[in-house]
Amino acid sequence: MDEEDIEFTIAHNRRYSNAHLWFQDVKDERVMIGISEYLLADAGAVLRVNLPDQGQEIGEGDVLFSLRTEYEALRFTSPFSLRVTEVNGELESTPETINDSPYDNGWVLIIEPHADADDALLEADEYIEFLQEA
Template structure:
């Protein structure tokens, strides 16, 4: 069973998101997703300043098994990327909910969070 913090919202495409104290949406992938991918070899991060729409492909992660597209859980502008992943993509494997975050978005409409899953709903989805 994967670890699922209950303060996060989850996308069906296995990204998590929360709004931090600065009003930015912090995005990563779930423990379930990183386990499925296996050992990460590279993170192809988005460009700061990129405007994205909810559900849009924004970046990819490469593992020993495959490359996986990462989708934006919210619409907005990329305001920061986790540059540590350029040298240490395995942070996503080691700390998927902490040091392995991927990017931050200045959301256009925080109500888009309502389109995402709770921890219980996400767990039910991956259990199927």
């Protein structure tokens, strides 16, 4: 990230990965995933999103999804193995929704983890500490 000051919000009812993805428990042991506002503040406007297929199995360390912003191409890998149960198909035609509403309408995927994902994720306060150390 640049040395200049950027403004962003951290949603405290979510967990985070060190790759700046947020994870929120939904129902039936499923987890919604999106991109933190911190990353978006630096990456710029999202121009394109490449989503996995619904039902796709993704292993730990494999590409989860990717996107193109006005400044860079980003690939996000999965911190644990999972199955994709739903994709936000609206993002393919309106990728700017990720920037406009990163913690609500800009969600990317809903997944079903194959194992306990808690060890791979940071609580909001731990994520803030991680950002301060970066």
